Amino acid sequence: MKLNPLARSKNNSKLPFFTKQDIENIKWFWDNYLIQRTPWLFAVLGLILVQGVAYQQFLSLTESGLRVIFDAGVISDLVQVCAVVFGLFAVRGLTSYIVPRLSTWLASSAVMELRRDLIEHMMTFDLSYFDRTSPGETILRLVSQADGLSQFVGQATVNAVRDFVTVVIVSGYLIYKAPVLFGTAIVIAPVIILILQYVSHKIKMVQREAENVLGAYMNALEETVNGMRTVKISNQEKFEEARLLQSTEGIRDLQIRLQAAQAVVMPAIDIASAFAYALVIGFGGYMAISPAYDIDGAAIITFLIGLVMVFDPMRNLAKFFTQLQAALILLDGVNSMNAIKPTIRDRDDPKDSFDTRGEILLRDVTFAYSPESPLFDRLSLDFPAGQRTAIVGATGSGKTTILSLISRLYEIEGGEITIGGTNIRDIRISSLRQAFSVVAQDIVIFNASLWENIKYVRPESTDEEIWEAAESAEIADLIRARGDLPLGPKGAQLSGGQKQRIAIARAFLRNAPILLLDEATSALDQRTEERVKRSLARLAEGKTTIIVAHRLSAISDADKIYVLDQGRAVESGTHEELLALGGLYHGMYSTQKGEYR
Known part of the structure; x- marks a missing residue:
C-alpha cells in the first residue's frame, strides 16, 4: 500500500x-x-x-x-x-x-x-x-x-x-x-x-x-x-x-x-x-x-x-x-x-441555477485517468433534452466515465461540457449534482433498514413519498417483510437484484430532472427486469435520461444510441438504424440475441 x-x-x-x-x-x-x-x-x-x-x-x-x-x-x-x-x-x-x-x-x-x-x-x-x-x-x-x-x-x-x-x-x-x-x-x-x-x-x-x-x-x-x-x-x-x-x-x-x-x-x-x-x-x-x-x-x-x-x-x-x-x-x-487540496472546486461566483431540462453537450472532450493511458481525445456527444440516450460498448470503452464527467466527479482536461448552454464548470458543484438521479452498478448499501437506505438520498421525504418510491421500484413488499431489520455490512443480507431495486427506489424518491442509469437492471432476472423497465420508463418521462447498459434489451427503445470503442464514438442512431448499419452494434446484438428469444 x-x-x-x-x-x-x-x-x-x-x-x-x-x-x-x-x-x-x-x-x-x-x-x-x-x-x-x-x-x-x-x-x-x-x-x-x-x-x-x-x-x-x-x-x-x-x-x-x-x-x-x-x-x-x-x-x-x-x-x-x-x-x-x-x-x-x-x-x-x-x-x-x-x-x-x-x-x-x-x-x-x-x-x-x-x-x-x-x-x-x-x-x-x-x-x-x-x-x-x-x-x-x-x-x-x-x-x-x-x-x-x-x-x-x-x-x-x-x-x-x-x-x-x-x-x-x-x-x-x-x-x-x-x-x-x-x-x-x-x-x-x-x-x-x-x-x-x-x-x-x-x-x-x-x-x-x-x-x-x-x-x-x-x-x-x-x-x-x-x-x-x-x-x-x-x-x-x-x-x-x-x-x-x-x-x-x-x-x-x-x-x-x-x-x-x-x-x-x-x-x-x-x-x-x-x-x-x-x-x-x-x-x-x-x-x-x-x-x-x-x-x-x-x-x-x-x-x-x-x-x-x-x-x-x-x-x-x-x-x-x-x-x-x-x-x-x-x-x-x-x-x-x-494538506490535500481538491482540484474540482467551485469557481468564483458560481451559478446556482441553470436550465436543468436543457440539452447536454460534450464538445471536444479530452480526458485520461493517467497520462500513460488517455481515454477520450476530442470526444463530442449530445444528449437531447427530454429524451432517452443510451451508451453501449465493450468494457473499458468509457461508458461510465461519461456519466462521471457530466456530474463532474472527474475534471476534463480539454473541451467543455454544457447543460442547457451553461458550462458545468460555471455551476456550483452542489447545485449541479442536485440535478441528477443516479442508479449505478456500484450500489452503496448501509447497515440500516431498507427504509433508511431509501430515505438516504432525500432525508426530508415524507412517509408517503418513500412508500411511493418503494412501490415503483418493486421493493415495498420486502420493506414490509423485513421491517426495521438492518441489512448487514454493505447490504450483505440482500441479493444483487434487491440492492439494485433500492438504488432505483432512491432515484424515484430523488426525482431529479436528469436521470443517469448505469447498468440499472444488470442484476435483475428477466421477469423483474421487465417490471422495473416499465417503472424506469415512468420515471424517465419528461427527463433527460442517459443510459449505460451492457444488455442491449435494456436500451432497444432508446431515442438515440451511441456505440463507444476505445474512447471513440464509432456509431450512433436508433436501434433499428444501428442494426441496419451492420457494424459493431449489429455484432454485439447478434452475440446477445439468444437472450431475447
Whole structure:
C-alpha cells in the first residue's frame, strides 16, 4: 500500500530533533486547535505551578524538620512541620486529580475538532483521491493517528510540563541553597542531551515504518473482510491468514525496534544520575565536614532529596522527548491529509441555477485517468433534452466515465461540457449534482433498514413519498417483510437484484430532472427486469435520461444510441438504424440475441 505522506523522508540522513516540517505541523495544530483554549491552558499551567511550589516548600520544610530533630528537639515544632507537609501534599494530590481531568478534556475536545475538520475536508476530495488511496490509510489518519495524538497532547505533554516546572522550581531552590553543589550534580545534563540526539532520528525512522506497516495491515484486513465470500469459495482462508499474520509480524518487529531505541534512554540516564549522586554525596559530605563551607548535614540530606525530585522528572522528560519523536510522525500524518487540496472546486461566483431540462453537450472532450493511458481525445456527444440516450460498448470503452464527467466527479482536461448552454464548470458543484438521479452498478448499501437506505438520498421525504418510491421500484413488499431489520455490512443480507431495486427506489424518491442509469437492471432476472423497465420508463418521462447498459434489451427503445470503442464514438442512431448499419452494434446484438428469444 502506498502511503506517500508518511514516506516524506525515507532516506537515512541524520534528521534534526525538530525538522522544518515538524515546526510547521506544531504551528498548524496550535493555531487551529489549541490557541483558542489558552485560558484553560493557563489554568492547567497555574495548577502545575502550584504542584511545583508544593515540592519546593516540602524541601524547605524537610530541612527545617531535620534541624528540629538534630538541633532543637522541640516536639511541637516537629508536629507543626509535619502538619504543613501533609497540607502541601494534600494540595498537590488535589491538583494531581484536577490537572489530568482538565487536560484530557482539553486534548479530547481539540482532537474532536480536528477529526471534524478532517472529515469535512475529506468530503471535498476528488473522487480520484479515493480511487488511488486505500481505505486503510484514511482510517489510519482519522482513527489511530488522531487518537494517538489526543493521548500524547492530553497526558504525555501535560505530564512533561509538570515535570519541567518541577525541575525548574526545585533546581532554582537547590541553586539558591548550594550553587556549587548543584553545579557538581548538573554535569550529567550534556549526557542526557547527547543521548536524546542519538535516539531521536532512529525513533522517527522506525515510527514512520511502523505507521506504513500498520496502514498496510488495516488495508489487508479490510480487503479480507470485504472479500470473505470470494475467500471462502476459493478455499483461500490459509492464504489470507498467512498474509495477515505476516503484517502482524511486521508490526511486532517494528514495535520491538521502536522500544529498543527508546529503552536506551532510561538506563543511560540512571547511570549518569548515579554518578551525579556519588559526586554530591562525596563532595557534599566533604563540605559538611569541612569548616570552610557553611553547610550542615540537614542541608546535605535535603539537597539529596531535592536531587531525587529533579532527576526523576528529568528521566520522565527524557522519556517524553523520545515519545515526542513518534508523536511528530502522527501529527505529520494527520496534517498531510489536511494538506490535500481538491482540484474540482467551485469557481468564483458560481451559478446556482441553470436550465436543468436543457440539452447536454460534450464538445471536444479530452480526458485520461493517467497520462500513460488517455481515454477520450476530442470526444463530442449530445444528449437531447427530454429524451432517452443510451451508451453501449465493450468494457473499458468509457461508458461510465461519461456519466462521471457530466456530474463532474472527474475534471476534463480539454473541451467543455454544457447543460442547457451553461458550462458545468460555471455551476456550483452542489447545485449541479442536485440535478441528477443516479442508479449505478456500484450500489452503496448501509447497515440500516431498507427504509433508511431509501430515505438516504432525500432525508426530508415524507412517509408517503418513500412508500411511493418503494412501490415503483418493486421493493415495498420486502420493506414490509423485513421491517426495521438492518441489512448487514454493505447490504450483505440482500441479493444483487434487491440492492439494485433500492438504488432505483432512491432515484424515484430523488426525482431529479436528469436521470443517469448505469447498468440499472444488470442484476435483475428477466421477469423483474421487465417490471422495473416499465417503472424506469415512468420515471424517465419528461427527463433527460442517459443510459449505460451492457444488455442491449435494456436500451432497444432508446431515442438515440451511441456505440463507444476505445474512447471513440464509432456509431450512433436508433436501434433499428444501428442494426441496419451492420457494424459493431449489429455484432454485439447478434452475440446477445439468444437472450431475447
